[in-house]
Amino acid sequence: MTKYFKSYLYSLGILLLVTTSGCKKDFGEINTNPAVVVVPDIKYLFTYSENSIVTYQGGEWIWEGMEQLLRYSQHVTSQSYEVSSNVNARYGSFYS
């Protein structure tokens, strides 16, 4: 009885140690996406921004630009489509 009892207590003790001592161990690392980097190389960010401006709606810089849009429309309505598609999406491609 005592022999068994002791070994149970030991194994229990070990398990307790294993599960509780490391309550937050490695959590920072676990919760970091391996597919992102913290310090980027600026040239790839620049390429991304360039690309967004060039490809947005077939070429933001050619004919559908914000400046052009405002030139031929008297006002941008507050209707949700107008704001989300014509204004916000452009901000999105400029600022992201």
Place this chain on the structure above:
Amino acid sequence: MKRKPFAALVMHTTKIIIVQVILLVVLVSSTRANINSPLFDRSITGVVVNEKGEPVTDASVTVKGTTTGTVTDRSGAFKLSVPDGQVVLTISNVGFVLQEITVTSNTSRVSVRLLRDDNPLSEVVVTALGISKQKKSLGFSVTEVKGEELAKTNEINPINALQGKVAGVQIDMGGASGLFGNTKILIRGNSTLRNNNQPIIVMDGVIIPNDILSGSRDFGNDLKNLNMEDFESVSVLKGSSAAALYGSRAINGVILITSKKGKSRKGLGITVSQSVEVQDPYRGPDFQNEFGGGTVGAYFTDTRDVNYKANEGWRTKVFPTDPATGKPYIDRQIGRELENWGPRLDGQDVLNYDGTPTKYVAVPNNFLDVFQTGLTSNTNVAVEGGNDKSTFRLSYNHNAGQGIVHGNDMTKNGYSLRATHQINKFLSLDITTDYNTFEGFNPPELGGGSYGKLFTWVIPRNYDTKYWMQRQNYISKFGGLPNANDLNERNKAPSLDYWFRIGENKYRRKEEMLIGRIALTATLTSWARVVLEGNINNLYTTNETKELGTGINFAGGSYALSHYNKQSNFLKWMVVMNKTIHKDFEINASVGGEKQSMQQTYNAASTVNGLIYPGNYFIANSKDRPSASGGLLNKTVYNSLYASADIGYKDQLFLQATWRGDWSSALTYANGTGNNFYNYPAVSLSWIFSETFQLPSWISYGKFRTNIAALGNTAQPYIINPGFALNGYVNAGGTDYPISTYSASNSVQPNLKPERKVSKELGAEMRFLKNRLGFDVSLYQDNTFNQIIDISVPRESGISGTTINAGNLQNKGIEIALDGSPVKSKNFEWNSSVTYSYNQNRVVSLSAGLKEKNLSADVFEISSWAVEGKSFGVLRTTAHSPAFQAKNSSGANIDNPNNGKPVLTWRADARAAFPVRSNVLQEVGDINAKFRGGWNNTFRYKNLSLNILLDAKIGGDFALLTYRYGTHTGVFPNSLKGRDAAHGGIVWKSAFDGETYDDGIIPDGVFGPGIKVTQPNGSQVDVSGLSYQEAYDKGYVEPTHLPQFNYRYGSSSTGVADYWVLKNSWISVRQVALTYNFSPKLISRAKLNTCSFSLVCRNLVYLYNTLPYQYNPESNNSNNAAYSGEEGFLPMTRNITGTLRIGF
């Protein structure tokens, strides 16, 4: 097929089987070795049966006054050595009244009939962490359903089997997704603002996630891999108090499955069951069958067939004429969408879509013709055995068949082994290994590619589905899909791509689910034991897509192959103690800790821009460089500690307190800091007041219960640690340059906190008239605070949104369960139970300055919102018409008979008036049902029992996109009124062209401000503020052509949402089941243990259905919490299953 991964898989499977066989051998041999020889003088054999004559297993049989005893085996038989002379045997079992029989010295065989114990004081249920508790001691609501009852339904998704059986559980079947699709389940409403509010499933301590659908083909989530034949019981832990011990993942409740284990018995017990299920697609929506395909008229953007006569620009119900042959033909409407405004279907001689002569007739069943009778076969073999030291149960399940959609096939294999062994006096072992494989093909496409859309948007009423579905009719003579724009192509039949996809493409998913579990229990003292448990639950998914090219000679096509691995590990220790410290006080306590880790990895590759060799499916067969991706999708770890204590006083007052603390990796910043700890205290109280007070004798039992609990939840992994991600490449001047940007479009609130749910519950249970009648009522209120939600912010800030802690979402409700036995005699018995649940969901608050949140669960133009002061799931749209309100010159509202009518607009190019879109967000519905209920009846006459289950959902709005499509194209009966003079159409001679028409209608509504109608003479008349009728009476407008009205009323650019967000209430005859248990006499003569036959009909018919034209009310396209609607449906389908179950 037989490439290396397959070989590896075979090896893997073989290994598992070998391990199982070894275990089996060890167990069986140990069973043999442990039969000890009794020293008694004689033996008694006997059989224990219940009131119905069915064997009672596991009943304990002891010689009164001694410790000698045994338990009955699966056939209810026992053998016991007893001393000479007269003895008294005590026979008892959980749920039965204890019985004593006197055995005289010359009796060697006895037969005992145990009576069911209706006394609720002795009822036992499985609760959190798999601990069985006396139901009377619980201060919260738990509903237990027997595994046998669920297995009988033969449903593939176990959630469907629970439909209508448990109060407080809301189930919406995904009737549009085919044989093995998902079903939405909620317990006590939507408690978080996320899209998945489904409870988790815990089987013997192994957590099985309950994910929501992603993608347009529904292969079903992890739950379809479970085998209900292995379920002993299913407990639905409704309140948070019941689930609090499961921590974060239990915020939406827990469904607890206890699997079967072997029983101590003589020899091996073998149970074989064979089910054959037929699925009958019996009714689709009712279409009109009077008019067939044809265009709405000449129309300003689309091109109309050139072979209509010049004066037929506004005329419908005419055929174009082939100039070569001079024969009329059915308009294929090339270059525009297909409509159903053609001539009356009178059997006219016309040319078909492929130029062959045919009769122009309706094909009334052309929708149902798409489908076949589904047929599945489910075989289960279970072998079990055991002695006083060891038990085992090994089962094999094979479930295969075809659904109602062609090609929607499935094969499931399940191997399960559960073994228990008492190693020595102190140590016992419980092991489970489950290995389940699933291979499914071609679930029907949802949304744009669905049959629902096909038959409401494209296919006219004269379309002969059966003919065009044949391979020779959907494949072009040039190979590939007939191209209607190719002048050399004679076959111009519409929508052949659907049949091409069904017949030629393969969408395959293979899943392997491996569950391994080992639990070691060490008995330290008579009142304390330690449980050590570890388990893994891994799901390996392979997706494969093979699409044949639709170009000439099958050019094009694609092949994609991806693998997803979902792995979870679980380790747990727990110390359990129970002790009676005083004769009136009993204490049960436990402390424990666990570690859960989950991760998902994937890799995916696909061909780009078509296949080099058509019809050959491998990645290297890619015209352009194939695309490949892969990596770690997410990883989460939880570490937890918990403790619970129950104190019982005099067996009538029970107090239970539980506490759990979770450390979650997902709330930890990269530097290791963060609010990553949260805890869940819960207290519950149960008082058996019928034990405390002397109550009148007609009250048999009375209990009050109450509890309060707090739950928490973590964030999605990685969101608080953003960085810079690579976004592929951009090609410039022939060179690929990598591009990169910030990985999140959202910012995250600093010091993000865990979510918090607080729930309170009050309940009562009472039984009357010797337990013949009873009720169980629960009142609850749950609030979830600090929800981790994304809110949008102005784009100028450079981000699209921010993730914050906010909100208070509340669910308040009542659940009632009544049950009674109106008739109870030896041969005839009628048991009846009723469940009712009412849940009121309310968004108490969102965030400062934020009063509403889009839940991203759109059904076309209908979006689903959480709105402060309203509920989770308010349906809104900008496409609803405004209501007219007359105003005086100073702008004040004035009375007018036209007030409230829809505001109309006018399109000169259609000469039609129709309701205008308001273009502001209007509320058009609420997805939350008013209440749900179920009524379950079981009638038993001798060995025959009949079960009838009805269930109902009342209220809750549903968006029927295809009803809008069908209104637009004219396939539904709502397009008949006014279609010709015989259907009430106004006949008039148009002043525009001098032609006489008979399809005029007067739309109901009032012209909006500034509407001017151009007259035939070119002048314009202002009709604003006039109803159409008034304008018509004044001669300002001619009648609107019905086809033009319907077209505008439902089109993508001008259609309104006025008529297709509808109340979805129904009463369903969910199940009618007839079971015959062969008489024990017959069974023993055949040397069997059990033998029964059952015939179960599921989803027999809807007694009440508020959707129009017999739409299938269970067509919800997703198990996403905020989604209520369809963009495609399947017909109503009833399943009939015959099952023969034999035990040796």
